[in-house]
Amino acid sequence: MTEYLRDSWYCIGWSSQLEEKPIGITVCGTYIVAYRGADGSIIAMDGRCPHRFAPMNLGSVNGDTIACPYHGLVFDRDGTCILNPHGGGAIPPNATLKAYPAVEHLGAIWVWLGTAEHADRSKLPMLEWWGSSDYAVSTGYLRVEAHYQLVMDNLLDLTHGPYLHADTLGGDPANTVGVGMRHEWDTQPGPVLHSNYFVENMPSPSPQIMALVGDIPGRLQARMRWRPASILDLDLRYSPAGGGADAHIPSVHYLAPESDNATHYFFALARNVDITNETLTEMLAAQVHKAFAEEDEPMIKACQSLMGTSDLMSMKPAILQTDAAAIQARRLLKKEMA
Structure with missing residues (x-):
């Protein structure tokens, strides 16, 4: 089994792919969901619901939150479950999704899978020609x-x-x-x-x-x-x-x-x-x-x-x-x- 450098930026899609619907992708063996928050910023977290491990990218986005498509559990941008619509509404302690640093840069969506404090934007590519009207x-x-x-x-x-x-x-x-x-x-x-x-x-x-x-x-x-x-x-x-x-x-x-x-x-x-x-x-x-x-x-x-x-x-x-x-x-x- 391959070991990966997790303290690194990985491209998970082009900006044009992330419009109305979330995207789901496996990177370094980790399934990730990414979507735009209310302010247009990128939100990324584990892409499997902790309840029955449904693909979160098939769920619905409302502002900064995303709802599981299977049983409707709702998670905020930090991956915390804030709504359980079933029974008395109690939220299990393990009903969380790990959130990852994510940015939009040079027309692409980037996610940092390692230690959040190590996420360094200076390690993203710098391209003088990108965005130039001459190209x-x-x-x-x-x-x-x-x-x-x-x-x-x-x-x-x-x-x-x-x-x-x-x-x-x-x-x-x-x-x-x-x-x-x-x-x-x-x-x-x-x-x-x-x-x-x-x-x-x-x-x-x-x-x-x-x-x-x-x-x-x-x-x-x-x-x-x-x-x-x-x-x-x-x-x-x-x-x-x-x-x-x-x-x-x-x-x-x-x-x-x-x-x-x-x-x-x-x-x-x-x-x-x-x-x-x-x-x-x-x-x-x-x-x-x-x-x-x-x-x-x-x-x-x-x-x-x-x-x-x-x-x-x-x-x-x-x-x-x-x-x-x-x-x-x-x-x-x-x-x-x-």
């Missing part, structure tokens, strides 16, 4: 049938792109690996880990970039940043040869582990080119979803299935030079949990 943004979600650290490995090592995503995000291997793709990584206090890739003379861009700048050579920079437990953002820039404005394609990748065999993957993609073109936005969003849902997810799932375990390192895998960042992230995560 078009689309969001998405995918449930990955695999362990979250395998998904994290996949994101920190972009060398799989030209092979697994040749027709979507990665392009022809001859245009990246074949012309000397360079990888650098480093860590910073926080802890923060960077895994960066550079192609100085890319003969032709990937299909994703080609849709923005055309089929022209250029310089590629792909800078991935990871923060525990599983917050990643990618800064992708393509500089056309001969001058011209850079195509900037930043993205975020928020992983919320459900169990040893499932991960919630929330992602967003932005661009600074032709930002009012809704057809282009839809096309790029579909392209990204295809790469994640039809290429990454089946491969990661198949790898874990053939491993027969979610513990990669127990298999004593062959380690490539470009695995360094992913291995270091695992070490940092283990240190944070300790």
Whole structure:
């Protein structure tokens, strides 16, 4: 059974998902309900009613309170039962739900599952482009049938792109690996880990970039940043040869582990080119979803299935030079949990 870093922020959904109805989601083996209070703030607590363990996200919200859909017990924003409509109305001492710190930040809903006093908003991602009128943004979600650290490995090592995503995000291997793709990584206090890739003379861009700048050579920079437990953002820039404005394609990748065999993957993609073109936005969003849902997810799932375990390192895998960042992230995560 996986141990999780509970003193961490986990994304449990996009703000647009939390309108009139509560959401229910399992994160780190804990079922959570989240809803908006009377003032619009986010309220999160254990999502199973302590009476018969009914899913609280199917209940009704009234102001700051939420009622169980099964027997009508009502709980306040602190998880305290304030109404038992049955018998004499006595409230059992164990009729409580654990409440969790929750915030809305950069268009996403975040929950801190650990010690409430340790919840630190400075550990949330900071993105200069989010909310800027200079960028078009689309969001998405995918449930990955695999362990979250395998998904994290996949994101920190972009060398799989030209092979697994040749027709979507990665392009022809001859245009990246074949012309000397360079990888650098480093860590910073926080802890923060960077895994960066550079192609100085890319003969032709990937299909994703080609849709923005055309089929022209250029310089590629792909800078991935990871923060525990599983917050990643990618800064992708393509500089056309001969001058011209850079195509900037930043993205975020928020992983919320459900169990040893499932991960919630929330992602967003932005661009600074032709930002009012809704057809282009839809096309790029579909392209990204295809790469994640039809290429990454089946491969990661198949790898874990053939491993027969979610513990990669127990298999004593062959380690490539470009695995360094992913291995270091695992070490940092283990240190944070300790």
